[in-house]
Amino acid sequence: MCVRVLLVEDDERIRQALCLALSDEGFNVGEAGSGEEALPRLEAEPFDVVLVDLTLPGMDGLEVVRTLRERGDLPIIVVTARTDARDVIAGLEAGADDYVTKPFLAGVLAARVRALVRRRGPGREAVRVGALEIRPQEGVVHRAGERVHLTRTEFRLLLELAGAAGRIVTREQLLHKVWGYDYFGDTRLLDVHIRRLRRKIEVNPDDPELLLTVRGSGYRIRS
Amino acid sequence: MRLTLRRRVTLSFGFGLLVVTSVLAFATWNLATGSMLRQREASATRQAEVNARLVERSPDLGTLLTGPDSAILVLGPAGTRTAGRPVDPARLPAGVVEHPPATARTTVDGLPALVVTRPLADGAVYVELFGLQQLDRTSTSLSAVLIAGTAGSALLGAALGSWVSNRALRPLAELSSAAGRIAGGDLHARLPDQDDPELAALAAEFNSTAQALERRALRDARFASDVSHELRSPLTTMVNAGEVLRRRGDHLPGTAGTALELLTSEVDRFARLVADLLEISRADQTDDPAPEEIALDVLVRTVVATRAPVPLDLEHAVVPGDRRRLERVVTNLLDNAERHAGGAVLVSVRVLGSRVRLEVEDAGPGVPEPLREEVFERFARGAAAGPGSGLGLALVREHVHRLGGRVWVEDRSPRGARFVVELVLRSSDG
Numbered sequence: 001m002c003v004r005v006l007l008v009e010d011d012e013r014i015r016q017a018l019c020l021a022l023s024d025e026g027f028n029v030g031e032a033g034s035g036e037e038a039l040p041r042l043e044a045e046p047f048d049v050v051l052v053d054l055t056l057p058g059m060d061g062l063e064v065v066r067t068l069r070e071r072g073d074l075p076i077i078v079v080t081a082r083t084d085a086r087d088v089i090a091g092l093e094a095g096a097d098d099y100v101t102k103p104f105l106a107g108v109l110a111a112r113v114r115a116l117v118r119r120r121g122p123g124r125e126a127v128r129v130g131a132l133e134i135r136p137q138e139g140v141v142h143r144a145g146e147r148v149h150l151t152r153t154e155f156r157l158l159l160e161l162a163g164a165a166g167r168i169v170t171r172e173q174l175l176h177k178v179w180g181y182d183y184f185g186d187t188r189l190l191d192v193h194i195r196r197l198r199r200k201i202e203v204n205p206d207d208p209e210l211l212l213t214v215r216g217s218g219y220r221i222r223s
Numbered sequence: 224m225r226l227t228l229r230r231r232v233t234l235s236f237g238f239g240l241l242v243v244t245s246v247l248a249f250a251t252w253n254l255a256t257g258s259m260l261r262q263r264e265a266s267a268t269r270q271a272e273v274n275a276r277l278v279e280r281s282p283d284l285g286t287l288l289t290g291p292d293s294a295i296l297v298l299g300p301a302g303t304r305t306a307g308r309p310v311d312p313a314r315l316p317a318g319v320v321e322h323p324p325a326t327a328r329t330t331v332d333g334l335p336a337l338v339v340t341r342p343l344a345d346g347a348v349y350v351e352l353f354g355l356q357q358l359d360r361t362s363t364s365l366s367a368v369l370i371a372g373t374a375g376s377a378l379l380g381a382a383l384g385s386w387v388s389n390r391a392l393r394p395l396a397e398l399s400s401a402a403g404r405i406a407g408g409d410l411h412a413r414l415p416d417q418d419d420p421e422l423a424a425l426a427a428e429f430n431s432t433a434q435a436l437e438r439r440a441l442r443d444a445r446f447a448s449d450v451s452h453e454l455r456s457p458l459t460t461m462v463n464a465g466e467v468l469r470r471r472g473d474h475l476p477g478t479a480g481t482a483l484e485l486l487t488s489e490v491d492r493f494a495r496l497v498a499d500l501l502e503i504s505r506a507d508q509t510d511d512p513a514p515e516e517i518a519l520d521v522l523v524r525t526v527v528a529t530r531a532p533v534p535l536d537l538e539h540a541v542v543p544g545d546r547r548r549l550e551r552v553v554t555n556l557l558d559n560a561e562r563h564a565g566g567a568v569l570v571s572v573r574v575l576g577s578r579v580r581l582e583v584e585d586a587g588p589g590v591p592e593p594l595r596e597e598v599f600e601r602f603a604r605g606a607a608a609g610p611g612s613g614l615g616l617a618l619v620r621e622h623v624h625r626l627g628g629r630v631w632v633e634d635r636s637p638r639g640a641r642f643v644v645e646l647v648l649r650s651s652d653g
Contacts, residue, residue, distance in 0.1 A: 011460075017459070017460040017461075020463070020467045021463040024466070024467055082452075102456060102459045103458035103459040104459065104462075105462055105463065105466060215515070217518065217521070
């Protein structure tokens with residue numbers, strides 16, 4: 001399968017270099033110089049992953065991420081030159097699945113992309129956690145009979161935790177299994193996703209009953 | 224040794240008050256005891272006068288006695304008559320007895336007494352002894368009170384001096400503590416507003432200097448950060464174009480291939496340098512999120528698992544802190560050992576009371592004594608020769624300070640260096 005990636009980046013030289021390098025990694029790369037150019041293309045063409053630079057002329061990168069997230073669960077990786085915690089968290093909160101900071105190697109970016117578009121494992125049984133019913137094959141989650149809309153990353157995160165059946169899953173395990181981080185990753189990535197997931201599956205996200213934090217080690221699902 | 228200003232003020236207050244009160248006490252004692260003695264003498268003399276006349280008329284001495292300590296002797300040619308306390312006439316002062324009338328103070332059988340003699344009509348001598356114990360006791364207790372008062376006032380003076388000097392020197396102490404904090408790297412340190420106009424000027428001057436220093440430091444940090452930011456975009460292009468070329472390195476044999484290898488490896492180093500520069504300029508500015516509890520042993524194991532294997536000796540220890548910072552500390556120490564000493568030979572985590580030590584040991588050339596502070600400086604000497612950015616250990620120190628700990632390097636026997644990071648354990652553990 002050839003993964004189709006749309007690169008939204010205003011700096012033409014970076015776009016060219018990344019295009020070459022990502023093609024080397026075996027991706028089919030499309031280019032867009034702005035959010036205004038990218039959004040119609042994403043509606044018209046079937047891309048697997050979109051890479052969005054946060055500093056774009058005109059429509060802001062965060063706005064692009066927000067719009068795309070409203071449309072569906074297309075995996076989004078934010079590319080940023082800003083590493084302040086605020087910018088990274090804003091990007092993740094807006095709905096990005098992952099982020100990379102400049103300067104980065106196309107090889108690293110490629111690993112992130114592959115982790116996001118990984119096909120689901122062989123058919124697994126539906127899992128029940130409290131009022132949640134997770135159907136891995138269909139990729140849907142129901143809470144008390146009602147469908148909960150999760151992005152693919154949120155779904156995979158929930159599935160990893162539910163699969164552990166109440167055992168603790170460490171941060172490193174989650175980062176490795178969900179995002180494909182061989183190297184230890186940034187905690188902000190996981191923190192924001194856990195927060196987002198809680199907002200969708202918990203009755204009271206500030207006082208979680210299902211997705212529990214185990215201080216100093218990781219997370220577990222109350223079974 | 225020179226005494227501190229505070230101690231000198233305290234001592235002079237104490238000493239001054241001691242001198243003044245002791246002079247006063249001495250004068251008081253002299254006047255009071257002198258006047259008491261004179262009064263006693265006068266009354267004793269009058270008493271003896273009357274008694275001597277009575278003795279001439281009535282031979283009974285017993286009725287004339289004035290108290291248990293007094294004694295009366297009549298020394299005449301016909302013999303000696305006595306009454307009251309038995310006293311040996313020979314022990315009375317000879318001059319007084321032989322030349323009446325006279326008055327003298329003396330000590331008879333260890334007791335102070337006043338001797339008054341009067342000549343009698345028949346040639347005999349009337350001698351009366353008046354006990355002075357009462358008077359002595361009074362003057363003893365008076366002197367005790369005066370001495371205690373003098374000592375007390377000296378202490379009071381010292382206390383007053385200490386209080387006054389503390390009060391007067393407080394702005395100075397605040398100034399020195401604020402200056403110390405600034406020297407130690409806390410550029411937010413300021414002096415509180417002063418009421419005294421003279422001190423207010425000093426405080427205002429100090430604060431504006433400190434503020435200018437802080438602004439300057441921030442501007443420098445921001446400049447480094449801005450420069451690094453600006454470098455990121457071209458670097459992204461360069462590392463990725465380099466990567467594309469490197470993949471095709473086989474098609475570029477000989478000189479061109481070597482040149483390409485040089486170019487791409489330097490671009491990589493450049494990228495690392497910019498990343499470290501950004502991190503260190505950011506470390507100066509951003510505030511940490513709320514500290515989480517981190518199992519240091521697990522973290523070390525996780526970091527080491529991504530690299531060349533290193534022997535571990537880990538005790539379980541939970542520290543409060545920022546995971547990203549701790550990971551950088553461990554990674555940079557391991558990188559440093561790899562670059563300068565052929566890799567770490569032991570990584571250990573040890574609990575020592577309320578503290579925990581993370582130690583990274585290598586068997587390299589070690590760090591000579593004079594360079595042990597310097598290696599933690601940004602772009603320290605020696606780093607330029609290596610493939611690192613020259614910021615690795617500076618970042619370690621920066622992160623460790625932010626985590627509230629200390630870092631230093633020491634000798635390892637038989638050879639090599641030991642980098643030690645000391646952190647505070649989670650409070651419930653220690």
